[in-house]
Amino acid sequence: MNKGHGPLGDVLVIIPTYNEAENVESIVARVRKAAPQVHVLVADDNSPDGTGEIADRIAAEDSSVHVMHREGKQGLGAAYLAGFHWGIDHGYDVLCEMDADGSHQPEELPRLLTALRGADLVIGSRWITGGRVVNWPRRRQVLSRGGSTYARLLLGIPVRDVTAGYRAFRKETLIGLGMDDVASHGYCFQIDLTRRALAAGYRVVEVPVTFVERELGDSKMSRDIVAEAVWRVPAWGLRDRTRRMRRNRHN
Template sequence: MNDGGQRRYGPLGRALVIIPTYNEAENIKAIVSRVREAVPDADILIADDNSPDGTGKLADELAAEDGQVHVLHRKGKEGLGAAYLAGFRWGMDHDYGVLVEMDADGSHQPEELPRLLTALKGADLVLGSRWVPGGRIVNWPKSREFLSRGASTYSRLLLGVPIRDVTGGFRAFRRETLEGLGLADVASQGYCFQIDLARRAVAAGFHVVEVPITFVEREHGHSKMSRDIIVEALWRVTAWGIATRAGRQPGRTSN
């Protein structure tokens, strides 16, 4: 991982917080309000996968009331990775310099966004991390903590990625970083999508920084975690690890 020591970073530019949604009607208004208060200069893109609970309609109402809130309506539930990729494309098409990943369910605290953006002034990618000193989780069952820690440890060791929280989804990218990750080749979802982008950033020599966050279990709705997401992450990470150890860097791009 590049230490970024001698690199001079340009200004960040406008920030876009991308919030994928599927059945988040109970959460969307509160999370948008908190983001707007925490980072008033940032815009928000709600990428809704045609939620049957009316999340998309609520998002449209929020956008009608606030010119800094935008909505991307997608045809159906295609997975977290596809939603973020669509959001990245939308953001880059609209000339944003910073693109942020953040969950809709309140597990990522909008009040911590300023720290991520401050750290990005001297980095290519900033990860909100649960597993570095100062990071913590609230109201998670031990089984979820074991799964998350285990997935990050397995990925870090197998892929040789020096990141403590490889699976975390609270992230701030410079536009140039995303342009260097080969996003057209990304097909992974869920946990695996976050691991994929992290390994691509490291392979490309980008300077990646982790800052501690507090991760809070959602209060409303249901987790999107599933057996299929876990299985996909396991086999993809294993395949990438084998390829890396064989001297190939799948998905590697140059900075």
């Protein structure tokens, strides 16, 4: 495997897909143009629309593109965890998350990687100065902002865009998070990794990005994804506070 070694080491961008036949070729091409030194892993959940086959064709033509075929739709978190393990097993030093639908601009990836030189986890944030969303309906903005505020207050963490899915991790950060016991699936997965990174003392940095609503294909947002966050976040908050109280008692 011929990897391009940059200042941070070897970089892998993980792109989970499910029925993204209209988007996968474009997003991979944009990543390869914006950051030619990085590799791409398409983690496809057995898409019935042929996304996996398109990804295979791209990989056959470009040795920097790899494809993971999974048995079926198991959720965003499971796809990323599988991708993280694949990347670590194959010797990558930095692992990035990116949506397949173009909402995460590949042209902003170098900004995240530059910030990672002084951090352990970099989050592309919509809700800090300089960040923004394009073509989002008002209710989606309210849901996203509200979800981040809800998690931030209940968990007592400073990150403004805690549900953001455009991220760059150092390999050591992911290993230190205890990935094997992560059970969250949807966007709650992002909250889980953020709180774990902060609790472990890793340096988490937000950089502003522009989030663009998808033009092709269907959104994967569902009520189940929202419901998972509603019950998991307070449970984590209670558990974390209990642990802190126990530590304080013993100190």
